[in-house]
Amino acid sequence: MEKGVRLIGTDAWSLDRPYPLIGAEWRKRRDPSLLWPAHFAGIEREYCHIEKMANLDKLPEVGATRAHSTRASVISPGGRGRYRKKTAREEMVVFHPNAAEGVHRIEGSFTNWYLLEEDGRLTVVDTGVPTSWSSLIEALENLERTLSDIEAVVLTHAHFDHLGFAERARAELGVPVWVHENDVPLTKQPRQYAHERARTYYFATQLRAAPMVAAFVRNRAWWPRPIKEVRRYGGGNLPVPGSPRVVFTPGHTLGHCSLYLPDRDCLIAGDAIVTLDPYTARTGPRIVARAATADSERALASLEALAETGAGTVLVGHGEPWTAGIEQAVEEARRAGVS
Ligand SMILES: [Zn+2]
């Protein structure tokens, strides 16, 4: 738990070793520390503890650690950063400061969104799921900034898992929400997104992705508030902190754009390329499965525009950052193809 683990599960009825074993040791050694139940750890540090879990072998490779030797399973966030426990219903959220220079990553519900900083002013790039608002407040605390430092929200695309608190930010902070003009219809009806293959197909066949889908459901990801008023962008550099350059990368949605930050050698790719596909649980650079992609052929073609930036660090909508350069990521995504 000192490493940030906040959710622990076991396939047994108890996290403790079998009682007859504990009893035998106690009789032999009379050491009171042997009688300490494992869940007492929660007295000092709050955590969530689940017993009698099934399908532990189906845990995703990302975000989970299995510990067979103790017959216990530990779900941990992996990676570095600061860990925060949210309400009991919510996923663990991890704050990764400076994923690239002045670009902070907030990871929750298997989705990333970013705070882009310039001279203390902030642009929010994508807005997670509706419950991500509280993560925003905590991230700002970490950065010693306040809500009033936020000047704009920019969406890479208007999928439900990226426009979580966008409307709230617009209404409560009075900041513009920028989105490519082709994705404006999605901001009004977030659930009407186009995709080539039925989502139910993936949910039925991709068991490994089940934890991610469950996380979306728990965090009401499918029910974000429509955005009442947006600012449309086409291309060029956006007049917001960090001055991101728009790279048009349609396919995943028809208005999908990635944001290039040349001065930081960083590309915020959104879902144009990801390192974790939430619909198949596959990892490594790839385009998102057809369950959530409007036009896969076009998504593959858009990889070229990403490669042309030559960015060293690639920050994605789902999965870990990629630091081996965009060209290699694109090469691997082409090889992975359509799923
Ligand atoms: Zn998406």
Ligand SMILES: [Zn+2]
């Ligand atoms: Zn997404």
